[in-house]
Amino acid sequence: MHEWSIAYSVVKTLTDNFDKKVLKVTLVLPQFSFLDLEILKEAFDELKKENKVTQDAELKIKIAEPIFKCRNCGKEFKLSDVEKQLNEVRSQYGEEYPLHLMPELFPAFLKCPYCGSHDIEAKGQEIYIESVEVEESGAVTRTS
Amino acid sequence: MHEWSIAYSVVKTLTDNFDKKVLKVTLVLPQFSFLDLEILKEAFDELKKENKVTQDAELKIKIAEPIFKCRNCGKEFKLSDVEKQLNEVRSQYGEEYPLHLMPELFPAFLKCPYCGSHDIEAKGQEIYIESVEVEESGAVTRTS
Amino acid sequence: MEPLRELAKEKLRGKKVIAVMSAKGGVGKSVISALISLSLPSSATLIDLDIHTMGIAKLFGIENVSFEVSKEGIEPAKIKNVNLISLAGVVRDRYVILPGRNQYNVMKELIAYSNIKTDYVVFDLPPGLGDEILVLEELTDYKPIIITTPSKVSIKVVKYLIDYLYEKNKKPIMVVNMSYFTCGSEKVKPFGSYEGDVNLPIDP
């Protein structure tokens, strides 16, 4: 459900930062939050109508695969290496489980598969806008 | 003076991790700690004598220039942009000043020159061994 | 561009934001933030930023209750005039060990995804001088209330926080908690003597 909040945050960020019509926005999402992309797109298409800047914007979504690194033993691992742990958390908490809502909590719920440490990092697991295409005489791409 | 501790840590890391003779070790140091490279080299050349692995090792030093980024205003800046602040800290504390001894304290002592925030990052300002060359039939380079 | 940061700012825009803080632990920040929230003239959202102890949820006895999530975000628990937001509503009653590098973002996520409808927003901060202060100062213009006890160590530690806020041109209200307890007809001061804007007894 908080997909609506994310959609709102994108619309808001676009209207605050652009005057010209946005044609396309590329949003990067963390993989292990398992956001519902249909709800997210539906929410975006609903919320974008309310102003000129976003009304014709197309939402493009990229899912960033995490590469985990353990600070204790130094080993790297992938989401598939902690899938069982993740599924346990999901079955324990249900749909709005902690890492869905707040992916940055991952070290509290996941452990290094090699040494059991919670001191793990994951690169690139923040929600961010990768690029925005606005209407100009010709179409111009802005990246931020 | 703690340059001796750093030299010791390099010798210790090499003897713990290698059996073969080390010919060359490349150490990366943070710029704003202003380590005394002469003392560091002198200490290394003294301490390396105590074992076979390191006795013929040459110490190569690289100074990593920081690129600061402010999390509040998003702007990037360089060491020269905070030179005045840095000099004030140095003159207040003298030779073994806090950022010399513990460079990771930089956000406590330096502020973003644009917005004044202490919430600043600096990439690549950790001490690490970039590469080690050991004696083999032919010389082999190991990077870690 | 960071849409979550924009969202968190938006949630606090135009609100009366109070931050109950003290670099020292155990001085009564959580108890006093709860009392302040309960005694405000209208509804208040009380946000527990102490993500390790989640003390506010424990004070209100809801440490094992999952909060609802609606289109507008995490729905606060309602106790009288207080709308309570805590990480406990997300993780329930379990330990949250967290490397320092994740703390800022967890606090930001908690604020961004909460449904904040009230005029007043009260933040209960953890001890220390870390991300909890930085995140608040980056998202909003808050009014600091500093809690201390009369103990020497606490007063000296709180001085650091005052110095820091002074640099940021913020003038805090000082509350001295656990000033005294009443033993027969005497006021006993086990932690020493210190005068603040407000002095509270032990066991209020």
Place this chain on the structure above:
Amino acid sequence: MEPLRELAKEKLRGKKVIAVMSAKGGVGKSVISALISLSLPSSATLIDLDIHTMGIAKLFGIENVSFEVSKEGIEPAKIKNVNLISLAGVVRDRYVILPGRNQYNVMKELIAYSNIKTDYVVFDLPPGLGDEILVLEELTDYKPIIITTPSKVSIKVVKYLIDYLYEKNKKPIMVVNMSYFTCGSEKVKPFGSYEGDVNLPIDP
């Protein structure tokens, strides 16, 4: 390879390491670490990992003293049998505001660069469940002493720490501080009742 991490490990190798901890603040961790260190049978190095409050240096009244740095690192301040290491010996009496992402490395640097000569090493930890615990567990095998007060919130918070340590196969010693004070001939318990391995009065 991280030579500083190796150095920090080396400094603690073969030592008897005690960690005085409690996810809750203000329960007496610093006071009790000082008392434990003073009462050990031989010299002890007491390392203050609470980098924001630097409470140990304040308890010993040396919060404004710069430590010497020798070839062997930061030289501890000596008080009776205690060799004291604190960030205060580096930064003196000033605030240390620090983003979460820097905290681990500051603690690591403090340990790595200290001259630790004694058999016993006692760590005074800050409140929370963060890098202070992770850094210690990565550098050494420590014996945990957990401090709580009898208050409900404190006991519940400390339960998180116990659960976490249990996962790591560590069995802590429990100390209940500020259990009671003596008002005339009565034992008054302002914070409630709870039995630990050791129970200490208010104002020991």
